[in-house]
Amino acid sequence: MSEDRILKLLEQRLGRRHARQRLGVENDHEAQVFGQGINFFHIENMPIGAAIIRAVLMVSGLYWRGRRNATKVVVRHNVISSPQVPKAFDGFTMLQISDLHVEYSAEAMAEVVRLAGDLSYDITLLTGDYRAKTWGPYDAALEGTRRVCSALRGPVYGVLGNHDTVRMLPGLEEMGIRMLMNEAETIRRGEDRIHLVGIDDAHFYRADNIEKAADGIPHEDFSVLVTHTPEIYRQAAHADFDVLLSGHTHGGQVCLPGGVPLTLSAVLPRALGSGAWRHHGMIGYTAAGAGSSVVPVRFNCPPEITLHRLRRADQ
Numbered sequence: 001m002s003e004d005r006i007l008k009l010l011e012q013r014l015g016r017r018h019a020r021q022r023l024g025v026e027n028d029h030e031a032q033v034f035g036q037g038i039n040f041f042h043i044e045n046m047p048i049g050a051a052i053i054r055a056v057l058m059v060s061g062l063y064w065r066g067r068r069n070a071t072k073v074v075v076r077h078n079v080i081s082s083p084q085v086p087k088a089f090d091g092f093t094m095l096q097i098s099d100l101h102v103e104y105s106a107e108a109m110a111e112v113v114r115l116a117g118d119l120s121y122d123i124t125l126l127t128g129d130y131r132a133k134t135w136g137p138y139d140a141a142l143e144g145t146r147r148v149c150s151a152l153r154g155p156v157y158g159v160l161g162n163h164d165t166v167r168m169l170p171g172l173e174e175m176g177i178r179m180l181m182n183e184a185e186t187i188r189r190g191e192d193r194i195h196l197v198g199i200d201d202a203h204f205y206r207a208d209n210i211e212k213a214a215d216g217i218p219h220e221d222f223s224v225l226v227t228h229t230p231e232i233y234r235q236a237a238h239a240d241f242d243v244l245l246s247g248h249t250h251g252g253q254v255c256l257p258g259g260v261p262l263t264l265s266a267v268l269p270r271a272l273g274s275g276a277w278r279h280h281g282m283i284g285y286t287a288a289g290a291g292s293s294v295v296p297v298r299f300n301c302p303p304e305i306t307l308h309r310l311r312r313a314d315q
Helices: 003-014 016-029 047-060 063-069 106-116 139-149 166-174 210-214 230-238
Strands: 074-082 093-097 123-126 156-158 177-179 183-189 192-198 222-226 243-246 275-279 282-286 304-312
Touching (some): 106 139, 139 166, 210 222, 230 243, 230 275
Parallel strands (some): 074 304, 093 123, 156 177, 192 222, 243 282
Antiparallel strands (some): 093 304, 275 282
């Protein structure tokens, strides 16, 4: 698809200002190693970094073990218990799949497809990073994502991550994903409702706009913020969200025994870097992701897909 055609589609979908701003920031900063975004250093934008890590692992004899680990996707179960959950949504289940990086993670994606086929859930949430690299062609990422989506049932909602170009948006929506670009979607069951709010990438491109996304949602309604990165936890908690679901950190991807991450590539407390957490009154979950980034290995941090089940707690 030509650049002019993509720009026209994005302007129709997002509005002229958002489309041109997002594309402009990408053109100025895509693949930038230092500066830009929340943190200063971006190893995922540094090709020599991947080569060095791979070489060290090969010399140590750990590389192929790490590759095997990266294919062993597990299903995590997380209960979100809150008195704010409407009665009709007690038991409502959301399948979260994050950080696919499909070109680096073909075997893991095949396992995701197999596992998803055996699960029962109401909706799917894709929390960004469909592409392996942070620049360059994206057709392979779209095709790999399409294969994953073909195994999913029910409505699928998604957001973009820091590896994703906004040029992917038309292709993602063509395959049936309702992309939330600083937007909200209301899900109804009878007279009850919950709100899904999704924001554009907040980590690298800083294209998030919580205020716009949540505008019009009543304070007393149950709302779930879907974001690629958990780094906006403070803003989300003070914006009255009940739940924040995210990915981005890979749980560290390379961890010491006990799951202690060497690094999270994110600016946030380590307690928020993986799994379930709370901040003020907001419930959060940071998925370890289904794929792998930079180097397709994992140690002491298995890839995951996550089933979140809403439960109405006693007042």
